[in-house]
Amino acid sequence: MKYCPNCAATITVKIPADDSRERHVCEACGSIHYQNPRNVVGSIPIYGDKVLLCRRAIEPRHGFWTLPAGFMELGESTSDGAARETFEEAGAVVDIGPLYSLLNVPHAEQVHLFYLATMKTPNFSAGEESLEVALFDEQDIPWNDLAFPTVKQTLEWFFADRASGALNSEFHVRSRDVLRTEKI
Amino acid sequence: MKYCPNCAATITVKIPADDSRERHVCEACGSIHYQNPRNVVGSIPIYGDKVLLCRRAIEPRHGFWTLPAGFMELGESTSDGAARETFEEAGAVVDIGPLYSLLNVPHAEQVHLFYLATMKTPNFSAGEESLEVALFDEQDIPWNDLAFPTVKQTLEWFFADRASGALNSEFHVRSRDVLRTEKI
Numbered sequence: 001m002k003y004c005p006n007c008a009a010t011i012t013v014k015i016p017a018d019d020s021r022e023r024h025v026c027e028a029c030g031s032i033h034y035q036n037p038r039n040v041v042g043s044i045p046i047y048g049d050k051v052l053l054c055r056r057a058i059e060p061r062h063g064f065w066t067l068p069a070g071f072m073e074l075g076e077s078t079s080d081g082a083a084r085e086t087f088e089e090a091g092a093v094v095d096i097g098p099l100y101s102l103l104n105v106p107h108a109e110q111v112h113l114f115y116l117a118t119m120k121t122p123n124f125s126a127g128e129e130s131l132e133v134a135l136f137d138e139q140d141i142p143w144n145d146l147a148f149p150t151v152k153q154t155l156e157w158f159f160a161d162r163a164s165g166a167l168n169s170e171f172h173v174r175s176r177d178v179l180r181t182e183k184i
Numbered sequence: 185m186k187y188c189p190n191c192a193a194t195i196t197v198k199i200p201a202d203d204s205r206e207r208h209v210c211e212a213c214g215s216i217h218y219q220n221p222r223n224v225v226g227s228i229p230i231y232g233d234k235v236l237l238c239r240r241a242i243e244p245r246h247g248f249w250t251l252p253a254g255f256m257e258l259g260e261s262t263s264d265g266a267a268r269e270t271f272e273e274a275g276a277v278v279d280i281g282p283l284y285s286l287l288n289v290p291h292a293e294q295v296h297l298f299y300l301a302t303m304k305t306p307n308f309s310a311g312e313e314s315l316e317v318a319l320f321d322e323q324d325i326p327w328n329d330l331a332f333p334t335v336k337q338t339l340e341w342f343f344a345d346r347a348s349g350a351l352n353s354e355f356h357v358r359s360r361d362v363l364r365t366e367k368i
Contacts, residue, residue: 106261171356177261
């Protein structure tokens with residue numbers, strides 16, 4: 001941020017009074033422009049024993065597989081956003097279940113939230129941001145061709161929890177921080 | 185947003201190509217300035233049978249009681265932010281436990297996340313944003329003087345779950361959307 005979005009004056013980076021962090025401050029109009037992490041909301045769409053994945057038609061990670069997910073929009077809830085992204089990217093209508101995983105990605109200034117989701121029908125189709133969409137059995141998951149560490153970790157937790165029976169009862173949200181150095 | 189933070193040209197509100205929503209677009213430099221909800225992260229600090237609350241020294245809701253919470257900062261995780269806010273507002277050092285509640289506040293463009301937290305010692309003190317800080321037994325919670333619906337709902341869930349024993353085992357994150365019309 002170089003210029004004030006309110007008045008177009010040049011921004012100063014400084015620690016405001018009563019604060020302890022550097023902020024983008026406009027000395028002309030007095031506004032402080034805070035910056036905060038963004039939420040990426042998505043789902044684990046389940047049909048029987050299978051999970052629905054999308055192959056990305058956009059950067060970053062064009063051509064790699066992901067759970068349907070995207071940036072949360074103003075005016076929606078986390079779960080509504082997860083259902084919206086699942087429909088937009090994978091053409092699938094889902095019943096959103098409990099929040100399953102929360103992964104912090106501090107270096108990307110993001111929080112990734114994935115909900116368990118049940119597909120009402122086996123219908124799906126590639127949206128504009130997907131090259132293809134497909135249902136996968138656990139043994140067919142393209143582990144080396146996944147798009148993001150948060151997707152890989154969520155799927156690893158999911159299959160382990162499904163095998164142990166943990167998904168059939170209450171569970172704490174699975175959560176950890178992702179490091180900048182993590183690769184697929 | 186009236187002016188482009190990158191180049192100070194006047195912003196146009198329009199639906200970009202390959203998008204379905206109005207965005208703040210700069211026709212001069214081509215940048216799109218997305219806006220997304222912000223996370224408010226906090227804790228339920230527990231010492232024995234008591235919960236720690238702060239009376240707000242700032243607007244909104246000056247003088248009303250809240251769980252320690254505040255906007256998540258860039259570069260931190262949700263749980264680190266919750267611990268930081270607990271220390272800044274209440275002077276309490278806590279061990280952060282599992283995520284307990286996630287409340288969407290779409291009209292405020294916020295998501296509120298509260299973690300269970302154990303106070304290591306009974307030490308606490310009012311930070312700059314608090315008039316006073318105190319430990320409360322359930323029967324002494326100032327229900328009519330709480331600052332926000334998300335705090336009230338989280339405390340209601342917490343005491344119900346503590347009474348039922350639900351807190352002693354795994355649980356799904358407690359979650360709902362808060363309506364604009366809700367009052368304390």
